[in-house]
Amino acid sequence: MARAGLTTERVVGAAADLADSIGFDKVTISALARGFGVKDASLYSHVRNLQDLRTRVAVLAAGEFIDRIGVAVAGRAGKDALVAFADAYRAFALERPGRYEATQMRVDPEIVARSSAYRRTIETTGAMLRAYGLAEPDLTDAVRLLRSAFHGYCALEASGGFGAPRDVQTSWERSVEALHFLLEHWPSARGEGERGGG
Secondary structure, three states: OOOOOOOHHHHHHHHHHHHHHHOHHHOOHHHHHHHHOOOHHHHOOOOOOHHHHHHHHHHHHHHHHHHHHHHHHOOOOHHHHHHHHHHHHHHHHHHOHHHHHHHOOOOOHHHHHHOHHHHHHHHHHHHHHHOOOOOOOHHHHHHHHHHHHHHHHHHHHHOOOOOOOOOHHHHHHHHHHHHHHHHHOOOOOOOOOOOOOO
């Protein structure tokens, strides 16, 4: 590919595509430059270094991730919203493995604070959980539980970690059903705050 026309957006998008193909941790400036048919130095006009490139991919992936989830949950509430959120999460993780891996990267808090993608992630997740009447600190605990459950399931599924003959899709649906039940019967944090709602 010719050097002409390279932009930061194209470089970051190509890095995200490469991550989906070979793994986020295997993306390097050299591998990306080879894909464009240019020398490594040509990319440093668009990204400062590998860390900057990976951070930009993480922010891009976070935006695409929450866009998919936002479309899925729009107009839904309660269990319907949870199921839509969970299914969109799983689909992205399995279909875009490199991008999904990038969303798990720890990003500088200042970048997170400036990013609309991370802000929308917080807002969308909070809106999805609003029907369950959770207030802090229960809300944070619930978000961490859902993230852990979804991430763990997707990671095991992607690696072929489920060896039992039970249908993986059925287990996923039952797991989300169980999470819905738990959210409806959330144990209030004693001495740390009151549960909101009813």
